[in-house]
Amino acid sequence: MSTRTPLIAGNWKMFKTCSEAVDTAAALAKNVADVSGRDVMIAPPYTALHPVSEVLAGSRVSLGAQNLFWEKEGAYTGEISAVMLASVGCRYVIIGHSERRQYFNETDETVNQRIQAALKGALIPVFCVGESEQERDSGQTFSVLDKQIKDGLKNFFAKDLAKLVIAYEPVWAIGTGKTATSRQVQDVHEFLRSLLKKSLGQELAESIRILYGGSVKPDNIAELMGMPDVDGALVGGASLNPDTFSAIIHY
Ligand code: PGA
Numbered sequence: 001m002s003t004r005t006p007l008i009a010g011n012w013k014m015f016k017t018c019s020e021a022v023d024t025a026a027a028l029a030k031n032v033a034d035v036s037g038r039d040v041m042i043a044p045p046y047t048a049l050h051p052v053s054e055v056l057a058g059s060r061v062s063l064g065a066q067n068l069f070w071e072k073e074g075a076y077t078g079e080i081s082a083v084m085l086a087s088v089g090c091r092y093v094i095i096g097h098s099e100r101r102q103y104f105n106e107t108d109e110t111v112n113q114r115i116q117a118a119l120k121g122a123l124i125p126v127f128c129v130g131e132s133e134q135e136r137d138s139g140q141t142f143s144v145l146d147k148q149i150k151d152g153l154k155n156f157f158a159k160d161l162a163k164l165v166i167a168y169e170p171v172w173a174i175g176t177g178k179t180a181t182s183r184q185v186q187d188v189h190e191f192l193r194s195l196l197k198k199s200l201g202q203e204l205a206e207s208i209r210i211l212y213g214g215s216v217k218p219d220n221i222a223e224l225m226g227m228p229d230v231d232g233a234l235v236g237g238a239s240l241n242p243d244t245f246s247a248i249i250h251y
Contacts, residue, residue: 004209006225007165007232008249009126010042010239011066011094011213021048022055024242029059031246038232040249041092041126042239046080053089064092064126067100070110070117082121092124094234096152098171108151115152119160126165126211126234127152129192133172142191149195158200166192166210167234173214175236182223182230185212189229218247225251 016024021044032040043064044052053063069079085093095118096111111127118125129148131141145168153161168188173180180188189210196205212224213234224230239245 004207004231006038007209007211008038008040009064009092009094009167009211009232009234010245011097011234011236012042012044012240013066013099013236014045015240016044016048018048018051021045022051024240025052025055025061027242028245029056029061031242032060032249035060035249038249042245043092043094049085049090050088056089062091063089064094065090065123066094066097068093068095068114068117068121068123070113072117082117082123085123086121090123092126092165093118094126094128094167096128096148098128098130098169098174102171108148111148111152112154115164116156119163124163124165126167128167128169128213128234130169130171130174130214136170136172141188145188145192146195149192150199153199158204161200162204162207164208165232166196166208167213168192168210169213169234175215177215179215179217179220179224180212182227185224186227186229189227193229216248218244218251221248221251 040060041062041064043066056063065085068082068085072081072083095114100106115125129145131144135144170180192210193205209231211232211234212230216233216235217238
């Protein structure tokens with residue numbers, strides 16, 4: 001039995017106005033008030049972080065952001081730092097999501113800088129990795145993940161990574177309704193944990209949570225969570241509705 005506390009995280013992407021986010025967060029907090037033995041996080045858009053943090057105060061739901069910039073402050077128009085996120089109550093930050101890699105030129109190197117900034121700022125990074133459909137079809141899944149993990153975690157001391165969370169999100173399963181099978185997910189998670197063991201040692205690798213993301217729904221979460229190396233989920237579309245997300249959290 002693993003001692004890792006499952007984490008069910010919701011990534012709201014670029015959805016919800018401020019008042020919609022507040023209403024959804026309030027409904028979710030109510031729906032999951034009875035949950036124990038698992039951590040819950042939502043990552044609303046930046047514009048809603050502060051009011052949502054007020055609604056979540058004292059609830060079972062933690063607040064996360066969807067990205068951050070690595071500098072502390074400065075002339076970086078449009079960017080947000082770890083200090084700023086912490087100041088509005090964030091505990092988590094999603095880093096290196098495939099949509100950021102695809103549309104905003106995020107690279108393994110900038111992902112590495114963001115993870116460093118998150119940890120320095122006492123935020124828990126949710127570090128996303130995953131292969132594209134074409135990479136899977138050409139048998140490159142493990143080599144792609146190996147590079148993303150090695151470059152993303154370059155120059156860290158193992159002790160600094162105790163709070164790290166990894167999210168495996170195959171790009172072909174995000175928002176497509178195509179979920180990876182639980183066997184495919186377990187195979188990748190086992191591979192990721194073996195990489196972590198090699199670079200960080202057995203004990204730390206066993207404590208790091210590896211989430212699965214990509215078309216997670218109330219009807220597939222239980223099977224995914226039944227896999228020994230699946231420690232939670234990063235949920236996009238199905239986290240936008242407080243009843244659907246609550247059903248996932250109560251798997
Ligand atoms: P999805 O998104 O659940 O809508 O597939 C997952 C994600 O992008 O984190």
